[in-house]
Amino acid sequence: xxxxPITIALAxxxxxxxxxxxxxxxxxxxxxxxxPGVTVEKKEGHIEANGxxxxxxxLPGTYSLTAYSIEEIVARNFILDEKPDVVVDIxxxxxxxxxxxxxxxxxxxxxxxxxxxxxxxxxxxxxIKVDADKLSELLDVPVVFTVGNRNKGTPELLKTILSVAEAxxxxxxxxxxxxxxxxxxxxxxxxxxIREKTDAELPYHIRWVAIKLLENDxxxxxxxxxxxxPNGGAILQETEIKRQGLREFFDEEPEIVMTDHRYGFxxxxxxxxxxxxxxxxxxxxxxIDQVLTNRxxxxxxxxFFIWAMFQLTxxxxxxxxxxxxxxxxxxxxxxxxxxxxxxxxELIVDGVIAGVGSVAIFLPNILILFFCIALFEDTGYMxxxxxxxxKVMHLIGLHGxxxxxxxxxxxxxxxxxxxxxxxxxxxxxxxxxxxNPLMSCAARLPVYILLAGAFFGATxxxxxxxxxxxxxxxxxxxxxxxxxxxxxxKVAPFVMELPPYRAPMLKGLLIHMxxxxxxxxxxxxxxxxxxxxxxxxxxxxxxxxxxxxxxxxEIARISAHYGAGINTAQGDVDEAISALETLQxxxxxxxxxxxxxxxxxxxxxxxxxxxxxxSVAVLTGFVAKEIVVSTMGVLYAxxxxxxxxxxxLKTALKESGMTPLSAYAMMAFVLIYVPCLATVGVIRRxxxxxxxxxxxxxxxxxxxWLVAFLIYQGGKVMGLA
Amino acid sequence: MNLxxxxxxxxxxxxxxxxxxxxxxRLLEMGFLRGTEVYVEKYAPLKDPIELxxxxxxxxxxxxxxxxxxxxxxxx
Numbered sequence: 001x002x003x004x005p006i007t008i009a010l011a012x013x014x015x016x017x018x019x020x021x022x023x024x025x026x027x028x029x030x031x032x033x034x035x036p037g038v039t040v041e042k043k044e045g046h047i048e049a050n051g052x053x054x055x056x057x058x059l060p061g062t063y064s065l066t067a068y069s070i071e072e073i074v075a076r077n078f079i080l081d082e083k084p085d086v087v088v089d090i091x092x093x094x095x096x097x098x099x100x101x102x103x104x105x106x107x108x109x110x111x112x113x114x115x116x117x118x119x120x121x122x123x124x125x126x127x128i129k130v131d132a133d134k135l136s137e138l139l140d141v142p143v144v145f146t147v148g149n150r151n152k153g154t155p156e157l158l159k160t161i162l163s164v165a166e167a168x169x170x171x172x173x174x175x176x177x178x179x180x181x182x183x184x185x186x187x188x189x190x191x192x193x194i195r196e197k198t199d200a201e202l203p204y205h206i207r208w209v210a211i212k213l214l215e216n217d218x219x220x221x222x223x224x225x226x227x228x229x230p231n232g233g234a235i236l237q238e239t240e241i242k243r244q245g246l247r248e249f250f251d252e253e254p255e256i257v258m259t260d261h262r263y264g265f266x267x268x269x270x271x272x273x274x275x276x277x278x279x280x281x282x283x284x285x286x287x288i289d290q291v292l293t294n295r296x297x298x299x300x301x302x303x304f305f306i307w308a309m310f311q312l313t314x315x316x317x318x319x320x321x322x323x324x325x326x327x328x329x330x331x332x333x334x335x336x337x338x339x340x341x342x343x344x345x346e347l348i349v350d351g352v353i354a355g356v357g358s359v360a361i362f363l364p365n366i367l368i369l370f371f372c373i374a375l376f377e378d379t380g381y382m383x384x385x386x387x388x389x390x391k392v393m394h395l396i397g398l399h400g401x402x403x404x405x406x407x408x409x410x411x412x413x414x415x416x417x418x419x420x421x422x423x424x425x426x427x428x429x430x431x432x433x434x435x436n437p438l439m440s441c442a443a444r445l446p447v448y449i450l451l452a453g454a455f456f457g458a459t460x461x462x463x464x465x466x467x468x469x470x471x472x473x474x475x476x477x478x479x480x481x482x483x484x485x486x487x488x489x490k491v492a493p494f495v496m497e498l499p500p501y502r503a504p505m506l507k508g509l510l511i512h513m514x515x516x517x518x519x520x521x522x523x524x525x526x527x528x529x530x531x532x533x534x535x536x537x538x539x540x541x542x543x544x545x546x547x548x549x550x551x552x553x554e555i556a557r558i559s560a561h562y563g564a565g566i567n568t569a570q571g572d573v574d575e576a577i578s579a580l581e582t583l584q585x586x587x588x589x590x591x592x593x594x595x596x597x598x599x600x601x602x603x604x605x606x607x608x609x610x611x612x613x614x615s616v617a618v619l620t621g622f623v624a625k626e627i628v629v630s631t632m633g634v635l636y637a638x639x640x641x642x643x644x645x646x647x648x649l650k651t652a653l654k655e656s657g658m659t660p661l662s663a664y665a666m667m668a669f670v671l672i673y674v675p676c677l678a679t680v681g682v683i684r685r686x687x688x689x690x691x692x693x694x695x696x697x698x699x700x701x702x703x704x705w706l707v708a709f710l711i712y713q714g715g716k717v718m719g720l721a
Numbered sequence: 722m723n724l725x726x727x728x729x730x731x732x733x734x735x736x737x738x739x740x741x742x743x744x745x746x747r748l749l750e751m752g753f754l755r756g757t758e759v760y761v762e763k764y765a766p767l768k769d770p771i772e773l774x775x776x777x778x779x780x781x782x783x784x785x786x787x788x789x790x791x792x793x794x795x796x797x
Contacts, residue, residue, distance in 0.1 A: 063750055064747075064750040066747075068747065094777070095778045097776050098751065098776055256745065256749060259746065259749040259754075260749070260754060260755075263749075263752070263754050286762075286779075289762075289772075289779075293765065293766070293772070294766075298765070383781075387765055388765055388766060388767075390765065390769065390770055390781075390783065391767035391769045391770070392767070394783070493748070493782075493783075493786055494770055494783045494786060495747055495751050495781075495786070496781050497751075497779065497780050498772060498780065
């Protein structure tokens with residue numbers, strides 16, 4: 001027998017334990033993606049039970065369905081448009097009054113609802129007892145008890161879901177919020193008006209539409225215009241007349257009066273169903289906060305946690321990174337041996353394996369970072385972190401929660417940008433994503449070490465530090481600029497709940513961590529793969545290079561000489577050969593497409609003190625910023641395998657006409673210009689928009705050039721060259 | 722008196738919530754209603770935001786946002 005498909009939606013306040021219930025219901029069978037068109041995370045899971053194929057959709061956590069935030073709109077539209085068979089509202093039993101606000105709004109939406117009283121055990125600990133039968137009776141809705149973090153009540157919940165989905169029950173028309181005589185009159189008159197003016201039924205419950213119109217709900221207004229034309233205009237006019245009447249009567253906006261009435265209705269329910277059995281016992285959560293958000297200790301402890309997370313992610317993560325690096329190297333070698341020499345082998349080894357390897361290497365970072373972040377979120381500490389850092393982040397027009405992604409940027413921007421998923425406001429998220437690459441990541445450090453080491457000698461440390469500081473200053477200024485221009489609008493109010501601390505569940509943490517890492521691997525991998533193949537192509541083609549000298553012949557001659565026993569020391573011969581090979585490699589890259597592009601672009605880079613070699617180096621740095629160093633090694637003919645410690649390369653750089661000033665300008669350029677391929681891939685993924693991705697690439701490159709120009713030309717004017 | 726002028730440990734009753742439309746609505750939805758009791762749990766280490774307890778839960782609010790909320794009957 002085929003399974004009957006049904007869809008249920010989980011709604012609830014943030015911190016009501018929604019994701020735990022979701023995990024309990026669906027186990028590991030879940031899919032994380034984005035809601036179409038927005039960057040709000042969408043989670044979906046499947047269960048098969050009693051002949052049903054149940055799709056469980058986890059709606060974004062919201063306090064209301066007013067359609068002010070993108071999360072609320074997403075949640076509401078899903079219920080209105082996808083018409084799930086059952087909506088399950090998760091209610092935090094210890095916080096009944098505020099949680100019921102969303103519940104009453106769900107009730108208004110002409111849909112089958114189940115209330116889940118979650119964490120009633122915690123509520124009982126705090127001396128609160130909820131009379132579920134009474135609540136069920138008062139609101140005409142089935143009520144189920146669960147304890148999410150002990151996986152209690154899940155079978156009962158599932159049973160109730162199925163029976164409600166099956167039942168052809170009439171939706172309760174009574175026992176709803178009563179908005180008072182005057183507003184009720186306006187609602188019924190407006191409902192009547194709407195009914196008369198729309199021949200084709202509006203797809204929604206008419207009372208609800210009337211309520212939302214009186215509340216001046218933008219989205220409902222748009223929909224009325226769309227689906228009730230040609231009378232949409234008349235309906236909105238009638239609405240405005242009613243609103244004006246109410247406004248004059250109450251001397252207050254109607255939506256405010258209606259919110260008041262909802263809470264009044266809730267207060268009545270709460271009085272009946274809530275029994276405070278004993279005096280409040282010790283509040284553990286509050287005691288923890290006496291320390292963790294303490295006036296003196298709060299910040300040092302926070303800094304310690306962040307430091308520990310940073311160390312864990314990047315220092316501890318370096319070990320598995322090494323293994324992956326070795327593994328990728330081994331794979332490349334193996335492929336190199338198996339495959340016949342030629343273009344295909346180069347494509348696989350230098351393009352695909354090297355490119356994908358450069359992404360896979362971030363996996364340990366990402367796993368650890370997301371484990372830590374899941375730990376912060378699930379325990380409730382994330383809200384405290386935002387509470388502690390909000391003042392600082394508010395300077396850039398950002399929310400306190402942006403601090404963690406910004407800080408993680410110093411390690412690697414790719415996972416840091418993924419960490420912006422914790423931000424609720426879309427504008428905050430995009431702004432944080434845009435300025436995140438200005439936090440100088442670890443991959444840029446080798447470039448600074450090379451350049452500063454070569455040109456600043458004893459003061460190299462200061463030079464590098466100033467580059468990091470430059471990044472922070474730019475992030476603040478750019479952030480403020482974008483906030484006041486591109487991402488303008490109301491700064492989301494910082495009305496943030498500080499939920500009670502909770503012991504995290506390992507299963508939840510692991511699911512959290514793995515879901516996000518999977519996105520990284522799957523979605524980012526594609527972009528990187530294409531990107532690395534393109535960069536490989538540009539540096540490997542054209543195949544037939546007309547060298548200025550016949551290197552192979554010269555190498556053969558030298559070897560032959562040596563073989564013929566002419567008195568040359570072996571060392572000298574090797575040195576001569578490797579010098580020739582280096583020259584050849586240099587010429588090869590010089591004549592490749594990327595080399596030619598670099599030369600074409602050289603005039604652009606000249607005003608910031610970089611010659612064509614510098615411009616080729618920064619071009620190749622697009623794959624990964626540390627590659628700038630190895631390309632410079634090749635181009636300045638100091639050998640291809642040089643690293644930042646190489647004295648030979650430093651000497652070569654000094655002899656090339658570079659000055660401390662132009663080196664510093666180049667460091668600034670490398671700091672700011674286009675983020676690496678992995679980061680661009682993540683930006684694309686997290687903003688869900690090519691427009692923002694291209695904007696990020698463009699603005700950073702232009703800014704990089706301008707800053708480098710100011711440094712170089714300004715320095716020259718001041719006579720620093 | 723404004724909510725932002727309260728000191729740590731003080732309790733007051735909300736008299737009026739001001740501010741622009743959506744901000745004000747959001748506050749009301751979170752339970753900042755006329756007649757509701759609010760307790761100032763603490764100020765953040767950098768003096769901003771404020772942690773409040775109302776309707777049995779903890780919520781934080783920036784100082785300049787709390788300045789839009791008028792309170793009366795302040796007691797410690």
